[in-house]
Structures are given as C-alpha cells and as structure tokens.
Amino acid sequence: MKKEIHPSSYRLVVFKDMSNGYSFISRSTAASKETVKWEDGNEYPLVKLEISSTSHPFFTGKNVLVDTAGRIDKFRKKYEKKK
Numbered sequence: 001m002k003k004e005i006h007p008s009s010y011r012l013v014v015f016k017d018m019s020n021g022y023s024f025i026s027r028s029t030a031a032s033k034e035t036v037k038w039e040d041g042n043e044y045p046l047v048k049l050e051i052s053s054t055s056h057p058f059f060t061g062k063n064v065l066v067d068t069a070g071r072i073d074k075f076r077k078k079y080e081k082k083k
Helices: 068-079
Strands: 011-017 023-028 034-037 043-049
Touching: none
Parallel strands: 011 043
Antiparallel strands: 011 023, 034 043
C-alpha cells in the first residue's frame, strides 16, 4: 500500500438502518454530530443509513411491489393514436 494516503482517524461508529432499526458497530472515518449509547455502555458516533444489507432486496431476497399497471396505463394514454 502507498504510505500517507489512508486516513488515520478510524474510530468505532454505530451505523443504524432507519428502514428497519437494525444497528451495527464498525470502524469508520464517517463524520457524525449524533451519538448513541451502545450495548457495552459506551457512547459512539451514530451514522444513519437509509438502507443496509438487512433491508436491501438483493440481500434479503424480497422484492418491493411496484404499481406497474399504473405505469402501463400512463404509457398507453401518452402514446395512443389520435382518432
């Protein structure tokens, strides 16, 4: 590895998936103004995530249902031939 290109400010950070409430702790340089008390009793910076491996369809195998009928009707209405 090249020297002096990697940050030296790694610290323990809690990441929280806001879609399902799952939290995990990892080392990171991510900045955060919020803190949270972890299971070990210590306070750590909190980084809120919109999606993580516990809620992403690729990892969970569950797809989100999308209203395709509305899309199809909108497409047909937009491109139907004028009578």
